Amino acid sequence: MPSSGDIVFFNWSGDRSGGADHVGIVEYVEGEVVHTIEGNSSDAVMRQEYRIDSSVISNLRINNTNKKQDNALEKYRIATFLVAVT
Secondary structure: OOOOOOEEEEOOOOOOOOOOOEEEEEEEEEOOEEEEEEOOOOOOOEEEEEEOOOOOEEEEEOOOOOOHHHHHHHHHHHHHHHHHHO
C-alpha cells in the first residue's frame, strides 16, 4: 500500500507493462483512494485522486521510511521538481 511521499507512475493507456506517461507524488491514502499531487496536470500543479486498483497506475516507488535523512532529501528533490515544472 502506498503512503505519503511515494512516487506513482501513470500509463494513460492502462497498459501496465508499458512505460510511464506521467508521474505524481502520493499525498495520502484514504481507504482505497490514492490522493496525489501532480505537475503538468492541465498545465498546473494539481491534486488528483485515483482508486488504488486504477488501470492507469502502472507502478509505485515506495520510499524507505526508516531513514529520516533520506526522506528529507527526497522531499526536497520532489519540491524542487514541482517548482521547476510550474
